[in-house]
Amino acid sequence: MEICIIDDDRVYQLLMKRLIHRVDESIVIKTFYNGEDAFNYYKNHPCKCQIMLLDINMPKMDGWEFLENINIEDFKDSCIYLATSSIDYSDQEKAKKFDKVKGYLTKPITKEKIKEITEAY
Amino acid sequence: MAPENKNLPYILSSPFVIFGFFLALGFAFLIKVILQRPAQLQRYIHVQAAKLVSSEVKYKAIFNEAGLGIIHLDEHENFIEANQRFLRKTGYTFEEISKMKFSKMLKIKSKSLHKILNHEKFEGKLLCKDGTKKIVRVTNSALNVDGHKTHILLVENITQRKEAEKNLKDLQSKMQMAIRISQLGYWEWDIAYDKIVWSDRMYEIFDFERDHDLNSSVVLNSIHKEDVNLYKTKLKQILETKKGLTFEIRIVDNKNQVKHILARIECEEDESHKLAKVKGTIMDITEKKQALINLQHSYQMVVEQNERLLNFSYIVSHNLRSHTSNIQGLIEIIREVETFEEKRELFNLLAEVTQSLDESITDLNEVIHIQKSKGGLAEEIALQPFLNRIKNILKREIKQSGIIINENIPEDVILHFNSAYLESVLLNIVSNAIKYRDSKKNSEINIIFREEENYKVLEISDNGIGIDLESNKGQIFGMYETFTDFKNSRGIGLFVSNNQMKAMGGKIEIDSELHKGTVFTLYFKK
Known part of the structure; x- marks a missing residue:
């Protein structure tokens, strides 16, 4: 299984790597520091990840822009989750408008949550 | 001769006979008159009696039928x-x-x-x-x-x-009360003699002594300078159309206080339909106007506060939360890991996150402080010495980066601005120019001053890495907008600078091209 993390928060990325590996050490983790880097990568590479954790507020290209720009066909085998520290209600409402978004996760993301979404896949 | 003598005594006696005859005649007349007198009197009595009866009837009639x-x-x-x-x-x-x-x-x-x-x-x-x-x-x-x-x-x-008298009195007192309560001033202007009569309240509104001379030019002189044309236009309209008008105008009273007045004017024509009098009422609506202005201020303040609240909730929601969620996550792992090495590594991360949290809180405080002290005191600032001070503060960064700062500022430029804000704005822009310099070029900053009609303009340009304005449109001055991957780009600077310029009635504009450089233009209100 492969999980992709797109987030500009370095500490969060480190945390997630540790938590995910505590759930299942075999999971491959791919990280990007902003939406643009991820977008450029997946333009040229097929997406092999089953789960994508996408942050909303990032420099260069934020989570919304990433969702607007990608071709859904390229991600048909992936579950995209918005993972954000925002508790802004309007963000949650906006997330519902994107069919590609499977769920909205509020940080901090716990081990139990990771178990839940990996098992759901 | 003898027959003539015989007739002589007869002839001689004839005057006596004539005399006697007339005497008898006289007596007869006298007696007749005397005898007629009582009858005449009787007639008079009758007439008088009739008159008396008539006046008695008249008197009775008057007496009985009088109103x-x-x-x-x-x-x-x-x-x-x-x-x-x-x-x-x-x-x-x-x-x-x-x-x-x-x-x-x-x-x-x-x-x-x-x-x-x-x-x-x-x-x-x-x-x-x-x-x-x-x-x-x-x-x-x-x-x-x-x-x-x-x-x-x-x-x-x-x-x-x-x-009727009582009703009239009531009506009068009611009207006086109405005028008193409504604080209306009443006036009349006799056009032909240019004579003006004022009620007491008029003198109060204009703050004139009761014996102040009144004519049309005295009134005109009391009109606020900016409203004189309006006043003349309205007056002309009234004189031409002979129709009443209602309008608002400002006056300057005897104590130089500006007052807002609501004037209602009526016209009075004479028999030949010529305009004889212009009269009307005025009401001092200064307080109401002031209340309206205050209301607008309050509204503006509420809007600003709401904006501030949104910014605040943005910081809390997007920034403070990200740190606290990291701390929560880290603590959860620290509880679970067993080795000392792992724990130490995680504690270092925790320290880093705590540091970031502290910075965010400081930023938040800075933003709130700027907005709280909005409209801070402006002072006269000599621009050139001020810039030298900024360069002195950034001495170390300038030396390390090797950046060159060119200035073209006349020596005597004075800005009317808050010095703390100016320092913050200039420090922010210059340090950004140093931070985001393009290491492939000989970095330089050019500072130019010019004057426009309403603004004094300071242009600060660099040849740094620039910003892609197309894809970042409308976000540049938002809070926590960062355009680069630089670790220490905190995004708070431009938001604060923009607020500081706006607070002092100025503005800030940005023009930038990726890989070419950035131009910040600061507009200081004259």
Whole structure:
């Protein structure tokens, strides 16, 4: 299984790597520091990840822009989750408008949550 | 000769005969006249008697049918006579009143009139038979009949007149009260003589002494300079159309206080339809105007505070939360890991996150402080020495980066601005230019000053890495917008700078091209 993390928060990325590996050490983790880097990568590479954790507020290209720009066909085998520290209600409402978004996760993301979404896949 | 002599005595006696004849004639006439005299007198008596009867009838008619009550009293106020009108009005018959004294029928306010017949005129309330009271005015004239003193009294019913008077008084006092309560000033302007009459309130509004000379130019001089044209236009319109108008205008009173006035003007024409008088009311609406202005200020403040609240909730939601969620996550792992190495590594991360949290809180404080002290005190700032101070603060960064700063600023430029804000704005822009320099070029910053119609303009340009404005449109001055991957780009700077410029009535503009450089243009209000 492969999980992709797109987030500009370095500490969060480190945390997630540790938590995910505590759930299942075999999971491959791919990280990007902003939406643009991820977008450029997946333009040229097929997406092999089953789960994508996408942050909303990032420099260069934020989570919304990433969702607007990608071709859904390229991600048909992936579950995209918005993972954000925002508790802004309007963000949650906006997330519902994107069919590609499977769920909205509020940080901090716990081990139990990771178990839940990996098992759901 | 002899026959002539015989006739002589006869002839001589003839004058006596003639005399006698005339004498007899005289006596006859005299007797006739004397005998005629009584008959003539008799005729006169008849005429006089007829006249007397006629005036008696007239008098009776007047007495009875007069529009007034007429009564005839003796000196003890007993009724001798009363006319029909008096009886009708009081409802009594003469038999009834003949047993009464007049003063018993009359209620008089003033106690000094206890002996009413000593007075020529008095007013009182006449008690009628049916219990009603009529206000009457009595005129008393004394009359001597056969050595007895009697009185003819004219009793005039003035109830209606009194009521009308009372109503008029009521109306007047109501109007005066209305004018007083509404604080209306009333004025009249006689055009032909350029004479102006003011009510008391007018003097209060203009703060003039009561003996102040009034004419059209005195009024014109009291009109606020910016409203003089409006006043003239309105006045012209009134004089031409002869129609009333309502408008608002400002005046400057005697104490140099500006007052907002609501003026209502009416026109009065003379018989030949020429405009004779212009008159109207004015109301001091300064307080209402002030309230409106305050309301607008309050509204503006609420809008700003709301904006601030949104910014605050943005920081809390997007920034503080990200740190706290990291801390929560880290603590969860620290609990679970066993090795000391792992724990130490995680504690270092925790320290890093705590540091970031602290920075965010400091930023938040800075933002709130800027907005709280909005409209901070402006002072005269000499630009060139000020820039030197900024360069001195950034001495280390400038030296390390090797950046070159070129200035083209006239020596005597003075800005009217808050010095703390200016320092913050310039530090932010210059340090950004150093931070985001393009290491492949010889980095430089150019600072140029110029003047525009409404603004003094400071242009700060660099040849750094630039910003892709197309994809970052509308976000540049938002809080926590960062455009680079630089670790220490905190995004707070431009948001704060923009707020500081706006707070002082200025603005900030940005022009940038990726890989070419950035130009910040600061506009300082003149």
